[in-house]
Amino acid sequence: xxxxxxxxxxxxxxxxxxxxxxxxxxxxxxxxxxxxxxxxxxxxxxxxxxxxxxxxxxxxxxxxxxxxxxxxxxxxxxxxxxxxxxxxxxxxxxxxxxxxxxxxxxxxxxxxxxxxxxxxxxxxxxxxxxxxxxxxxxxxxxxxxxxxxxxxxxxxxxxxxxxxxxxxxxxxxxxxxxxxx
Amino acid sequence: xxxxxxxxxxxxxxxxxxxxxxxxxxxxxxxxxxxxxxxxxxxxxxxxxxxxxxxxxxxxxxxxxxxxxxxxxxxxxxxxxxxxxxxxxxxxxxxxxxxxxxxxxxxxxxxxxxxxxxxxxxxxxxxxxxxxxxxxxxxxxxxxxxxxxxxxxxxxxxxxxxxxxxxxxxxxxxxxxxxxxxxxxxxxxxxxxxxxxxxxxxxxxxxxxxxxxxxxxxxxxxxxxxxxxxxxxxxxxxxxxxxxxxxxxxxxxxxxxxx
Numbered sequence: 001x002x003x004x005x006x007x008x009x010x011x012x013x014x015x016x017x018x019x020x021x022x023x024x025x026x027x028x029x030x031x032x033x034x035x036x037x038x039x040x041x042x043x044x045x046x047x048x049x050x051x052x053x054x055x056x057x058x059x060x061x062x063x064x065x066x067x068x069x070x071x072x073x074x075x076x077x078x079x080x081x082x083x084x085x086x087x088x089x090x091x092x093x094x095x096x097x098x099x100x101x102x103x104x105x106x107x108x109x110x111x112x113x114x115x116x117x118x119x120x121x122x123x124x125x126x127x128x129x130x131x132x133x134x135x136x137x138x139x140x141x142x143x144x145x146x147x148x149x150x151x152x153x154x155x156x157x158x159x160x161x162x163x164x165x166x167x168x169x170x171x172x173x174x175x176x177x178x179x180x181x
Numbered sequence: 182x183x184x185x186x187x188x189x190x191x192x193x194x195x196x197x198x199x200x201x202x203x204x205x206x207x208x209x210x211x212x213x214x215x216x217x218x219x220x221x222x223x224x225x226x227x228x229x230x231x232x233x234x235x236x237x238x239x240x241x242x243x244x245x246x247x248x249x250x251x252x253x254x255x256x257x258x259x260x261x262x263x264x265x266x267x268x269x270x271x272x273x274x275x276x277x278x279x280x281x282x283x284x285x286x287x288x289x290x291x292x293x294x295x296x297x298x299x300x301x302x303x304x305x306x307x308x309x310x311x312x313x314x315x316x317x318x319x320x321x322x323x324x325x326x327x328x329x330x331x332x333x334x335x336x337x338x339x340x341x342x343x344x345x346x347x348x349x350x351x352x353x354x355x356x357x358x359x360x361x362x363x364x365x366x367x368x369x370x371x372x373x374x375x376x377x378x379x380x381x382x383x384x385x386x387x388x389x390x391x392x393x394x395x396x397x398x399x400x401x402x403x404x405x406x407x408x409x410x411x412x413x414x415x416x417x418x419x420x421x422x423x424x425x426x427x428x429x430x431x432x433x434x435x436x437x438x439x440x
Contacts, residue, residue, distance in 0.1 A: 017337030
């Protein structure tokens with residue numbers, strides 16, 4: 001076998017290796033969340049997180065917009081606090097009345113965070129982004145009802161949360177209801 | 182009694198001496214100036230012998246291991262109605278464990294034994310001594326290109342193994358058993374992370390490449406230059422490198438994936 005053939009075959013071997021790497025990297029692995037990887041962080045306080053894990057997806061209507069970054073215990077209240085890193089393009093888009101719940105995909109599926117978004121008002125978005133608020137009908141309407149919602153920005157805490165369903169608690173509730181009938 | 186202690190001590194000391202010679206050989210091969218004029222050609226030749234020649238056995242084993250994994254996984258998962266999780270099951274077990282480990286074991290049998298036998302015969306027929314007589318450093322001329330060829334080839338082979346095995350799993354799982362193709366790929370993608378799974382798997386196979394190639398070259402270089410010595414060295418290469426790979430695999434897994 002002459003040198004040229006050997007070189008060609010080795011080139012083929014290396015090219016196959018590169019192709020396998022490309023298949024694994026692009027087709028098999030997730031390349032992180034969408035976009036250029038810029039994220040911002042939101043925190044949410046739960047009563048019980050069930051078996052939520054770090055890196056669990058965060059979804060809005062089934063679309064992944066971020067991942068769970070870390071889970072810790074609130075130092076004073078001793079309830080779990082989940083920090084979520086969310087695609088930066090959604091910063092200042094959600095109002096602080098947005099609720100977060102822990103959901104399960106399928107019966108044996110993993111747990112994920114579902115965000116039911118409330119879209120922030122224009123004025124709140126502007127305030128959040130640090131722009132001057134120009135008076136418009138939106139602000140007046142809110143002023144009328146006496147509520148003032150803000151948009152969620154990096155580091156904010158979401159308080160409206162629904163905990164994970166724990167089977168024992170469900171059964172307990174069911175038995176309790178049966179007993180009271 | 183004294184004899185027993187003496188025997189144990191002798192055995193221990195000769196083990197250490199052997200480890201020392203192996204380290205000396207490795208550093209001797211790696212730290213010499215590379216052979217700029219002949220080096221690349223020698224390396225390409227060894228890449229062909231070590232890498233390309235192992236391609237067939239790696240691809241065929243990968244295909245069948247992937248198909249078996251899919252078949253076994255499916256029969257268990259379908260009982261829970263979770264056959265959609267076949268994709269991540271196959272991909273994670275291949276990328277994290279089976280890809281690097283099985284490739285290393287096959288590589289030790291296919292290429293490691295060949296390296297040992299080749300160098301052992303070179304030693305037995307005094308080719309290595311002749312090289313030294315001609316002022317050619319056998320470490321630089323014979324050992325170094327073979328080491329680099331093994332070190333480069335094995336991670337490539339492991340990648341090919343995993344990719345082919347996943348295709349084999351797709352063949353059985355999706356085309357034969359009827360798992361949904363969309364969920365096969367998408368759940369796999371959502372569960373497999375590039376840094377954590379693919380890169381860690383590659384780090385593993387680089388470590389295994391170092392271990393297997395090193396053991397194979399050392400056993401050949403250090404063998405007793407008789408036909409019996411070569412056969413013993415070849416057997417030892419396969420046994421020692423398989424055991425070392427499995428042992429290091431446990432350590433690496435404990436470091437990488439237990440957290």
